[in-house]
Amino acid sequence: MTRAKSPTSDLARLRSLYDQITEEGLCTRPGVDPDHWFPDAEPAGNATTQRRFYEQAATARCAGCKALAACQVTAEVEERADLMLHDCAPHGIRGGLAPWARFERLLASNIAVETDKEEAA
Amino acid sequence: MTPSALFGFAATAFAYITANPISSAVIAAIALAVLVGAFLGGRALFRIGRRWWTGRPTEDAMTIVAASIATGVSAQGMWRFSGDVLGFSGPLQLLLFAFIEVAMVTSAVRARRNMRENHKAGVDGLAVWALTCLSAVLSSMDSASFPEAVFRLAAPIVAAWLWERGMAIERQRLTGRTRINWRMTPERMLVRVGLAESSDRTATEVDTHRRLTRVALTAKKARALREAGASGNKQARALAKLDKAMDRAVEHTGLVQDPAKQKRMLAQIAALYNTAELTKVEAPAFWQQPKEPSGFDQLALETSRMNERLEVRGEIREARDEMNEARTEIREAMANLVPLVALATGGRVVGRSVVRGGLGGGDTVRGDTGNGASGGAAPAPKPPVTPRVTRPVSRAQKTVSRKQNGLRRGTPTQPSREELERRIKWLHDLAKTNPDMDVTDLRDKAVEEYGVSTRTAYRYIEQAGLAPSDTDPGDTPRDTAGDASDGTARDTPDGPTPGAT
Known part of the structure; x- marks a missing residue:
């Protein structure tokens, strides 16, 4: 099975995504509080209600952002590298997603990649 | 022009000039003036254009130029129309042929102004298109062939389109919105090519x-507390905060893996630790030339320093003398006191000490320990007591600044400058309307009116120019009781008050 080429395979493209985020992102407008996107602490795993609130806040913060897709892609790339190289879990709101949601996505995609490799082998 | 024709022209001109020199001189002067005027006008236009050009993208200017060309083309169509259909000729045609084009450009300018002021083109934006269509239809109806008709139709529409686009640039600059979201902006192209980098x-x-900054700040706080010798609790709390900030930085920023981030954080901490050095930075103003102090200046400096030292020395000597005097006084007083104490306790005087109950040992009341020799009979002198030194407790400097007077409890707000001026003017007017009032009356009025202290009231009066500001000690008004009819204490000035009379 052949997978489509990853959209972030070339660096220039990734850079243009970053440019889009800095130009159009709601979180990069002047005067916004970075604490809204990267709060000091995130709710723990068993605080389900607080997690739900957090997710609602995340979707609300990023609603209508033009750079949402770019943000999700860059977040995935960065956080995958962080996770694999430094064992750093995602944190903060990116692409309208809570960190645990992104973490699950990463795990899922990682599993997909690994199964691909197994199939190819 | 062939050389012979040129020669012929020159010969004719020469003949004309020799025939009537005065009128030719006038013509030459006028021609010169026209030339100079054209040069000046061209230069002014160039300058205006350059000023307009700076800070604008190229497409702005291109749009204006292209729109002008297209308008010219459509105006040419109208020239044909006015000549062929309307039968205008000569100056009348020159004056009237382009009225629709002029109206169109005027409407475009008005629409642009509307855009600037109301963020909408309004009716003028519509008028541009209406006039354009009118001009296009009229000039195309006069054309001889089908291709010409199409061309005549197209030219004004192109012009209108370009004017409209020029306005769109304005709109975009004003509202920050674009109708189209371009994926290929020049900036992005440069970024993609690698010539530019997005700075944001x-x-x-x-x-x-x-997060890194937070670590640096908490580290600074902890250090400040430690250096100030704050209580253990405070230090522990600060250290815990630092620990937490560091944890977060490590967890979320990849501080451990990234040496650049580590370096940045260390630089921040270093900068914060050495804030005190900022007070020692000597930045001479640009008008001050850095100059070596001359020998004379150095001498003067040394002399002043030595004088200071001598002064301090003299002060120390005086203080020492005073201390000695006080000591002798105390000694005398004690000497007088000892027999009294002996009388009271029924003891006997041994030298300068009193031995209670006639016993050899026991407690003694020592009169003098100035030289340590307190009578040979006194047994077992106590070791000299070292005075207990209380060191001043050094505290961490308060980080909050002093509150303003109005915000501090119990202190009235200082009146603003305007209010102060108003009060002073009021006093001035009062003194003018009631010339028989003296300073004390004015003071009482001010105290009544504004609820200030008498001292402040005097200050107001001084500033109003109603009393001498530099009063000698004898001049100051003093309170004397029972001066007023109602028995309250009132002030009487010692001397005449020049301003109040």
Whole structure:
């Protein structure tokens, strides 16, 4: 099975995504509080209600952002590298997603990649 | 022009000039003036254009130029129309042929102004298109062939389109919105080619920076507390905060893996630790030339320093003398006191000490320990008591600044400058309307009116120019009781008050 080429395979493209985020992102407008996107602490795993609130806040913060897709892609790339190289879990709101949601996505995609490799082998 | 024709022209001109020199001189002067005027006008136009050009993208200017050309083409169509259909000729045609084009450009300018002021083109934006269509239809109806008709139709529409686009640039600049979201902006092209780099940071980078800064700040706080010798609790709390900030930085910023981030954080901490050095930075103003102090200046400096030293020395000597005097006084007083104490306790005087109950040992009341020799009979002198030194407790400097007077409890707000001026003017007017009032009356009025202290009231009166500001000690008004009819204490000035009379 052949997978489509990853959209972030070339660096220039990734850079243009970053440019889009800095130009159009709601979180990069002047005067916004970075604490809204990267709060000091995130709710723990068993605080389900607080997690739900957090997710609602995340979707609300990023609603209508033009750079949402770019943000999700860059977040995935960065956080995958962080996770694999430094064992750093995602944190903060990116692409309208809570960190645990992104973490699950990463795990899922990682599993997909690994199964691909197994199939190819 | 062939050389012979040129020669012929020159010969004719020469003949004309020799025939009537005065009129030719006038013509030459006028021609010169026209030339100079054209040069000046061209230069002014160039300057205006350059000023307009700076800070605008190329497409702005291109739009204006292209729109002018298209308008010219459509105006040419109207020239034909006015000549062929309307039968205008000569100056009348020159004056009237382009009225629709002029109206169109005027409407475009008005629409642009509307855009600037109301963020909408309004009716003028519509008028541009209406006039354009009118001009296009009229000039195409006069054309001889089908291709010409199409061309005549197209030219004004192109012009209108370009004017409209020029306005769109304005709109975009004003509202920050674009109708189309271009994926290929020049900036992006440059970024993609690698010639430019986007200077802005994403929220993640901002967050990283903040976390590192937080670590530096908490480290600074902890250090300040330790150096100030704050209580253990405070220090522990600060250290816990530092620990937490560091944890977060490590967890979320990849501080451990990234040497650049480590370096940045250390630089921040170093900068924060050495804030005190900022007070020692000597930045001479640009008008001050850095100059070596001359020998005379150095001498003067040394002399003043020596004088200071001598003064301090003299003060120390005086203080020492005073201390000695006080000591002798105390000694005398004690000497007088000892027999009294002996009388009271029924003891006997041994030298300068009193031995209670006639016993050899026991407690003694020592009169003098100035030289340590307190009578040979006194047994077992106590070891000299070292005075207990209480060191001043050094505290951490308060980080909060002093509150303003109005915000501090119990202190009235200082009146603003305007209010102060108003009060002074009021006093001035009062003194003018009631010339028989003296300073004390004015003071009482001010106290009544504004609820200030008498001292402040005097200050107001001084500033109003109603009393001498530099009063000698004898001149100051004094309170004397029972001066007023109602028995309250009132002030009587010692001398005449020049301003109040």
